[in-house]
Amino acid sequence: MAPGFPGELPEVAYPSAPPRALGERLSPTDRGTLIAAFNAGASQKQLAAEYGISIRSVKRLVRGNSNRPQATNNRLTPDQRHTIAHTYATTGATQAELARDYSVDLSTIKRILREARPDAGDA
Structure with missing residues (x-):
């Protein structure tokens, strides 16, 4: 069948993009490991390459903006x-x-x- 018939999808030239949400790309274990590696001295650039995320995402994780449990632990009593x-x-x-x-x-x-x-x- 040629593309264009109902129900048939055309071939895709590129693979589908990874999920955009950071929570879908990294498991809680990966997040913890990444934060521990950063605290141990790994560079943000190195961590971004290793986990396949942007440096900005690494910064958000280590600062706690995307890490809800960490942000909750820092609340004032x-x-x-x-x-x-x-x-x-x-x-x-x-x-x-x-x-x-x-x-x-x-x-x-x-x-x-x-x-x-x-x-x-x-x-």
């Missing part, structure tokens, strides 16, 4: 949030210093302080 708000209100600590001390982004500190502020209607 309610006690830490209270301490941040109290420290900011009672000492001369800057938001940038608090962000550095708690290893979080400045936007996280700003959000914590905004949430800790009493509403204007409560006064």
Whole structure:
């Protein structure tokens, strides 16, 4: 049969592309191994070539942006949030210093302080 008949697919010149989602390309075990190799000193370029992913994907994995369990483990506790708000209100600590001390982004500190502020209607 020639291509063009119903139900027949034409031959493909190129193999299908790998899945785009990082979760479909790397198993949780591969992710853990990659992060451990990076922490042991492997370069991002080397890891990208070894796992068949981009350097940008390696960066996301080692920073935790694509690694949900790691991101969840780094969350601040309610006690830490209270301490941040109290420290900011009672000492001369800057938001940038608090962000550095708690290893979080400045936007996280700003959000914590905004949430800790009493509403204007409560006064």
